[in-house]
Amino acid sequence: MSSLPRPKPLPPLTLILGGARSGKSRFAEGLALQAERPYYLATGQAWDTEMADRIKTHKAQRGPQWDNIEEPLALTDRLKALSVPEKPILVDCLTLWLTNLMMAEYDIAVERQRLLECLPDLPGPVLFVSNEVGFGIVPDNALARRFRDEAGRLHQALAARADSVYLLVAGIPMTVKSI
Amino acid sequence: MSSLPRPKPLPPLTLILGGARSGKSRFAEGLALQAERPYYLATGQAWDTEMADRIKTHKAQRGPQWDNIEEPLALTDRLKALSVPEKPILVDCLTLWLTNLMMAEYDIAVERQRLLECLPDLPGPVLFVSNEVGFGIVPDNALARRFRDEAGRLHQALAARADSVYLLVAGIPMTVKSI
């Protein structure tokens, strides 16, 4: 995928949304691999064996051409510590980060604000992958409703700042916003 | 938002769909506020404190520049009673109206038909906000399945008659239909 003919350089901020198994990670990886050895910042945490299997499969599938970072909670601190100029940073994914923050009872509004504020100072283009989770019936349990609300708020804030926003449908990117 | 440069006048019928926290109300408000003091017809009913909080927050956020109407059930009668010409009417939202009708055991097909029939005679442009709820797994309980079906039927009927249909994704309107 690194040899794909893609003349356009990555914009500073890209948001890639999609449903379950919509191909959003693969699409994001293709964009990031236009550059040499991009960062892959994985937020997933293995709560159980099903999740551990997903993480392992993902890592194997994406191959060795990445600088891998795993960080379930301190996403903003990790981003701020990156210093190699022009190297793309792929964050996969925001919904898992939000889940981890909520499980650990962080103040989501504070963490969101910290993330938004660090974006203008990042050394290279950043791509956020996240699940679109708001198109179903209102969930029965309050935690799921709160999660849905927080995901929506974060997506809106990032999309407003993003240069490109995509919605993946069956592996195909629909352009929601472009520069 | 009332000073936004928007040369195009509102078409007679606009349908604004979106998921939870997708920015659909804010987008609809921006469109309606092109005119002076539009109607805001809120269908929400406070079943519990969570819902009461949402309604209060929404009202505070949208500010004082609206003629507010609250009507959980008799939406069509309220629309028919409006007589100020060219004043936009924002209905937020249809999914809450459907919920209220179902809880009160109205005949949804009859109410849908009544709504559709009143549309050509409204004095000003109308904008309907509604949740897109059909893109998840089939819900376990029969009431939720019926709700999903009724929402889909209503959206289809309105979209067929609408001049503009939008789907909000992360706060950004995707055009589904335009004149």
Next chain:
Amino acid sequence: MSSLPRPKPLPPLTLILGGARSGKSRFAEGLALQAERPYYLATGQAWDTEMADRIKTHKAQRGPQWDNIEEPLALTDRLKALSVPEKPILVDCLTLWLTNLMMAEYDIAVERQRLLECLPDLPGPVLFVSNEVGFGIVPDNALARRFRDEAGRLHQALAARADSVYLLVAGIPMTVKSI
């Protein structure tokens, strides 16, 4: 609907996605009915009276101008047996087929591969209808999560091969991919 002025012939492979009550079947039917007496391959199986009612209603609504086939499981074998050239084949729908396969404990990866391999040899254009189910909160139960994953995988594989992919929203097709 067969008299709709549609100059373009159907491409070999069309994928039509949509949520519940989004009008995906009706849109697919309109496309297939450009030709005389297309095949209607229904995968639905009446597990309960609610499902039986849906199947009956659908069949009555679509009228007599179809060559009807009902096949809950052996979709690929049925497709391979078709031999009338240029006659469109509408498969409605893939999500029910997947459900039937999972209930009967088939190996989904094998069945998916068999379906994909038969496509280039079909005598006429084929249109697949399927539910987009991945845009909600992660379901509580493992079977629903697996179903969502399998639906996503199948949609991606078909979309990659398809000439046209549509996402139905409130009865209106959004073009995801076109030739």
